[in-house]
Amino acid sequence: MPSPAVYSPPRTAATAATVALALGCAAQLFVLVADFHILAAADDRLALDDAGRLFDGALVLQNLVLTVVLVTFLTWFYRMRVNAEAINPQAHHQLQRWWSIGAWFVPVVCLWFPRQIAVDIWQAGVLPDRPGERAPQSFTLLNFGWVVFLAGIGIGEVGVMDYDQAHYPDSFQEAAQWMITGETLLLAGLVCAILLVHKMTEMQEQYVAARAARAYGVHVGEVQG
Numbered sequence: 001m002p003s004p005a006v007y008s009p010p011r012t013a014a015t016a017a018t019v020a021l022a023l024g025c026a027a028q029l030f031v032l033v034a035d036f037h038i039l040a041a042a043d044d045r046l047a048l049d050d051a052g053r054l055f056d057g058a059l060v061l062q063n064l065v066l067t068v069v070l071v072t073f074l075t076w077f078y079r080m081r082v083n084a085e086a087i088n089p090q091a092h093h094q095l096q097r098w099w100s101i102g103a104w105f106v107p108v109v110c111l112w113f114p115r116q117i118a119v120d121i122w123q124a125g126v127l128p129d130r131p132g133e134r135a136p137q138s139f140t141l142l143n144f145g146w147v148v149f150l151a152g153i154g155i156g157e158v159g160v161m162d163y164d165q166a167h168y169p170d171s172f173q174e175a176a177q178w179m180i181t182g183e184t185l186l187l188a189g190l191v192c193a194i195l196l197v198h199k200m201t202e203m204q205e206q207y208v209a210a211r212a213a214r215a216y217g218v219h220v221g222e223v224q225g
Helices: 009-039 045-087 111-126 138-165 169-216 220-224
Strands: none
Touching: 009 045, 009 169, 045 111, 045 169, 111 138, 111 169, 138 169
């Protein structure tokens, strides 16, 4: 059996993840610039070679930054999952807490397990209304971010494969267009991730503050302050 869940303030992990995600956005913009250089240079072999070197360098930087993003985001995500179990033991979690890390690396289930865990964390941090019932939640931001993230990865991979096999100007242009689409979607996914980190962390902190306020008979603002 897993050890009992213990609450740990998620703000530091959230800040680290947010900074890393912001750097990830910057890296995505650099890759997009390189993609547009390839698109513009498709008819000029010498310019295309220069654009290719810029693109290769951008990919190296992107991979380095996304490694940092992965480590910091998963640290925050796991912390949030453990906290969700600690602050609201009655909440339903469809997956054990280790899946909050493992789910991202297991083929097939990585397409929906992380989203399900995020939904469970979100619901565990929802404050009940006066009758004690939780209002229906909207997961529009989570769903949109997850869809564009997956689409960005898939379309980007198609573009990179086409680029590696391209020999003629039109094939380079087509590959660049696929890559631009994929990187733009992935950028949107990273922006959504920043918003989700902020939203879910704030929800969890407010839940803990409200519970402490009820326990000690003080105003929520005093607990948060």
